[in-house]
Amino acid sequence: MFYQCPKCKKVWQYPIGKCPDCFLNLERIISEKIKVIGVSKVTIPTVLHPKAPYFVLALEDEHNNRWIEKSSQEYKIGDEFKREKMRNKAGVAILRVKYDIASAVEEIIQLINGIKFNSESKILILPTLISPQHPYFAQNTNPEILDALIKYLIRIGVKSSNIKVAAQSFDEIPIEASAQKSLLLKVCLENKITPLDLAKTTFLNKGKEGIIFKIAEEVFNNDIIINLPILKLDSKFKVKGALTNILKFLKKESYFSLKYLHDDFKIIERLQEVLPEYLTIGDGITVQKTTGHTSFVGLILASFNPSHLDRVFAEIAMAKDLPDYLKKININEIPIFGRKIEEVQYDIEGVGSSTR
Ligand SMILES: [Zn+2]
Incomplete structure (x- = not known):
């Protein structure tokens, strides 16, 4: 743009x-x-x-x-350069973003090609919001991505009163403190969006074969759910992104009692079976490494399949020893749109803070 x-x-x-x-x-x-x-x-x-x-x-x-x-593809002078739109909901779209976050967000939604927004669409957005820290630390979703997403939705005709930005604290830190320090609250207020503390909403029982989840009713009351995690590298999960962020749709107490009985990997995997379809837009602009240091990676990923998105990010970051739910996904079977993995791949963990 x-x-x-x-x-x-x-x-x-x-x-x-x-x-x-x-x-x-x-x-x-x-x-x-x-x-x-x-x-x-x-x-x-x-x-x-x-x-x-x-x-x-x-x-x-x-x-x-x-x-x-x-x-990665060879072109000849005079060829038309065109990005192919996603044909398959199992696909993952990858785009490079350097300074123009707004156009990258817009372009990736157009590449995704699978959502019909209209003036009555009710949209629920779930950014990563886990700590009262400034965007510089890349703990929470970059406020510029949230801002770009909201402004794009409003520009294509979605009413701001039909957009909700949801969050929930799973520890003792009040969600308001995190919302304020992360600048995500400021983005909501500037765009006249009401932030929603999921802890104060109602939850429904959903589940099968022994695991019953209490899931925020909001998830079932909106037309389009947009999971908006920041992507991180992590020593336990290897990739913390789409799948771990969506846990915030659970009731806190119920999540901790499930954790007492089952491991995190199983909870993550089974939760996907009871959720409605949602779009994930992953913020891979500045990525936190397992050391807590950050690296400028300059990517944005999107998919209707959160496991595929996390798996693709693991491949881009050259992460090793993946948890089973990611390891069992064959990277070669995931349709990729936008940039190719090999065009953007590098060992994020292995290099110092870079300025690409
Ligand atoms: Zn001028």
Whole structure:
């Protein structure tokens, strides 16, 4: 996405907001027809680009805007560059995001291609909100992603009064403190969205074969559920992301009594069987490693299959010794859309704080 000043017609590739010369709000330019105008082949692998050869494409859209992109697929000069839309709900979409989070969120929802929003759609969003920490620490979902998602939904006609952002504290820290410090509360208020503390709502019993979950009734009262976790590397789960975040739809006390009887992996796996379909958009922009340090990874992932999303992220991060529920998924059988795994893969845990 490009941004243009309506007066002086200067163009930026990043949403800088206002033109620094004219002080006017920039207008969005959407690239619809993209052509390859240059190709170079890179044959030497590096730490951040371990799979070689790959191609660096120079691209140009119908407005003469130009940019470069990495590709594992070879193109010829003059070829049209097009991202294939997701045809299969088991698929995972991957996009690179550097500065323009808003356009990445918009583009990934369009790639996903499987949700029909309308003005009456009731939407429930579940970001990761686990600690009263500033976004810098990458503990909670990046507030810019939540903001971009809400603004996109409103732009395509969803009423702000039909959007809810849900959270729940599973420890002694009041959810309000986390919501405030993470800046997620600020995003809600600026967009006139009511934050929802799930602990104060009602829960329904759902389950089969011995495990009964108490799940927030809200999950069944909305048309579209969007799980919006931040993706992390973790010593126990290897990937903490889509599957662990969705546990926040459970009643706290019931979750802890289930944990007393069953291991976390089993709870995570069985919970999926009783939940309605939901979309996960994973925040992989800044990723926390098992050490607690962060690394700029610059990715956003989306899928209707949360296990597949976590599995793909594990593959991107080159995580080893995965828990069974991820290990049993054959990565080669997951349809991938947007960027290819090998284009974005690197050993996140193995490199120091990077600035890609
Ligand atoms: Zn201007």
